[in-house]
Amino acid sequence: MPDLPKSVIFHDHGPREGFQIEDRHHPLPRRVALIEAIAAAGVPRIQAGSFVNPKLVPNMADSAEVFAAIKKRPGTRYTALALNPWGFEQALQVPQVDHYGSVVLYASNGFCLSNNNCTKQEARRRLRQWTELYDKHDVALEQVYVLSAFGCNFEGDVPLADVMEEVRHTVDLCREQGRALPRIDLDDSMGWADPHSIRQRVDAVREAYPELEIGLHLHDNRGLGGACVFAALEMGVRHFDSSIGGLGGCPFAPHKNRIAAGNICTEDMVHLCHELGIETGIDLDALIEAALLAEDIVGRPLMGRVMHSGSLAEYRTLSG
Amino acid sequence: MPDLPKSVIFHDHGPREGFQIEDRHHPLPRRVALIEAIAAAGVPRIQAGSFVNPKLVPNMADSAEVFAAIKKRPGTRYTALALNPWGFEQALQVPQVDHYGSVVLYASNGFCLSNNNCTKQEARRRLRQWTELYDKHDVALEQVYVLSAFGCNFEGDVPLADVMEEVRHTVDLCREQGRALPRIDLDDSMGWADPHSIRQRVDAVREAYPELEIGLHLHDNRGLGGACVFAALEMGVRHFDSSIGGLGGCPFAPHKNRIAAGNICTEDMVHLCHELGIETGIDLDALIEAALLAEDIVGRPLMGRVMHSGSLAEYRTLSG
Numbered sequence A, B: 001m002p003d004l005p006k007s008v009i010f011h012d013h014g015p016r017e018g019f020q021i022e023d024r025h026h027p028l029p030r031r032v033a034l035i036e037a038i039a040a041a042g043v044p045r046i047q048a049g050s051f052v053n054p055k056l057v058p059n060m061a062d063s064a065e066v067f068a069a070i071k072k073r074p075g076t077r078y079t080a081l082a083l084n085p086w087g088f089e090q091a092l093q094v095p096q097v098d099h100y101g102s103v104v105l106y107a108s109n110g111f112c113l114s115n116n117n118c119t120k121q122e123a124r125r126r127l128r129q130w131t132e133l134y135d136k137h138d139v140a141l142e143q144v145y146v147l148s149a150f151g152c153n154f155e156g157d158v159p160l161a162d163v164m165e166e167v168r169h170t171v172d173l174c175r176e177q178g179r180a181l182p183r184i185d186l187d188d189s190m191g192w193a194d195p196h197s198i199r200q201r202v203d204a205v206r207e208a209y210p211e212l213e214i215g216l217h218l219h220d221n222r223g224l225g226g227a228c229v230f231a232a233l234e235m236g237v238r239h240f241d242s243s244i245g246g247l248g249g250c251p252f253a254p255h256k257n258r259i260a261a262g263n264i265c266t267e268d269m270v271h272l273c274h275e276l277g278i279e280t281g282i283d284l285d286a287l288i289e290a291a292l293l294a295e296d297i298v299g300r301p302l303m304g305r306v307m308h309s310g311s312l313a314e315y316r317t318l319s320g
Helices: A013-022 A028-040 A063-069 A087-092 A111-116 A120-136 A159-179 A195-208 A223-232 A266-275 A284-298 A314-320 B016-023 B028-040 B063-069 B087-094 B111-114 B121-136 B158-174 B195-208 B225-233 B266-275 B284-296 B313-319
Strands: A009-012 A046-050 A079-083 A101-106 A141-148 A183-188 A214-219 A239-242 B011-014 B045-051 B077-082 B101-106 B142-148 B183-188 B214-218 B239-242
Touching: A013 A028, A013 A046, A013 B028, A013 B284, A028 A046, A028 A063, A028 A284, A046 A087, A063 A079, A079 A087, A079 B011, A087 A120, A101 A120, A101 A159, A111 A120, A111 A141, A120 A141, A120 A159, A141 A159, A159 A183, A159 A195, A159 B313, A183 A195, A183 A239, A183 B121, A195 A214, A195 A223, A195 B028, A195 B239, A195 B266, A214 B214, A223 B101, A223 B225, A239 A266, A239 B195, A266 A284, A266 B195, A266 B225, B011 B063, B016 B028, B016 B284, B028 B121, B028 B284, B045 B063, B045 B087, B063 B077, B077 B087, B087 B121, B101 B111, B101 B121, B101 B158, B101 B214, B111 B142, B121 B142, B121 B183, B142 B266, B158 B183, B158 B195, B195 B214, B195 B225, B214 B225, B225 B266, B266 B284
Parallel strands: A009 A046, A009 A239, A046 A079, A101 A141, A141 A183, A183 A214, A214 A239, B011 B045, B011 B239, B045 B077, B101 B142, B142 B183, B183 B214, B214 B239
Antiparallel strands: none
């Protein structure tokens, strides 16, 4: 039966996941202004940049400067993505980064090879190395993502058992190391999830490991993002990655064979939560202004919806 | 508990609701090609045009020619919108129109005044006149829409009681006239619905009148369209109006105070149904091609999602 959470925590990946795929570099002050606007609206966690190979992702090459320029809002966490120890060491040099231990595993080998250039077994071995690296720097392992947890453009349907194997590996390793269990984030990297597969996978993880906190990282490739979040909310899931304005998707992208599409849209999902009576700590009207700023920066219409129609707040004053 | 329907019937309003708001007139052969492509994909009902004041809606002024040009597919219904007896008489002159009796009532007076230039009481009186007109021409009353059934930009929140009053009026009139009850379509004209209000209103109508068939006409102004359809599907609702590619919304529209936004996107919702195991009779890949044609006609990116990422069919062959 429905079991809505009292509150939900959004981690906005727009400034990183959105800008990294842009075909031009947007001015640093404008990207910083966007990060500050998202924070000012009350979004508690923002992925502000990444420390990755600047040849592969040139738009993120100035991430250290971005972090240094942000006027940080007390209570907001400004996170950075790192995919290897080199990147993490880079991030460690930047005092403004709020470090958190986050590692990716893969339910499908094909996506691991394409995205991480290694097998999923190798990704598991690296999880151990990451925990040791984090320990060395006193950073807690907070999150383990299981990527391609709902399907894979390289392998097709992904069996539930393959998802559970990665979850089990994580739990076993943490228990062996006497470490607090991280949150498990089921990642729908390629937009395969539907409300039933959300329920099936969240249920399976919860049944096997009731003590695990579960989060979702969803991409809205096929229009089911909102339905998936609604299904998850009714199971009490309260951690979602999302993206301001749905930034990251590109309506001009070629048809098919496009892996990256925008994350679920932060402000649309905040609107969903508020309509369902779930707290987010976010001012929706202020977040809509941030989404409009994001649209202005990229210079094309974003896929977010409520940003274009406005919230219901002003209309509701009509009915007292 | 979830009670998914075995099959769902989509009525695509894109060729009417989409093109009527375009700021230029698109060539008739292209619009006819789109209607034919939607039909070829298996969509059972298509609103192909309207017979309304050509000064107010110039883009629909050639609806008679559109209907005359369509190569009709057996089994598909090609419907037309008429808002007054004059329009209906016009439509009667066009042999290719598949007539069906459809009348609009309003849960809020403010939207009725704005949209229909009369009070909602007057709209009710006109329902009786419509039934007499339909009888005269041997057209069955199939559908009564209750507009602004979830909220109103002119009046704010709309009480459930105001929705139920329109439903009751319809049922009472039909019983008085010894007429089969039409389907009641709850219409979220301005994008106020959320999954809980969907449940609340569908539940209320069903409890009061278990014999009524219920349909939904939803606009996806605020990103909750898919979640609302999912909630409705789990209540067994099987009639939805929708729009190819989400046609009708315009990402370039000014922020706020914009009433029209696209209907829920047909092919995204077909994808949802298929993933949930619900039959639609529609070939999703063919429908995606139709959506791409719609995008090509209007010359700007449409808001549909699966049309840009492609269906999962080809990827699923990878997993056998």
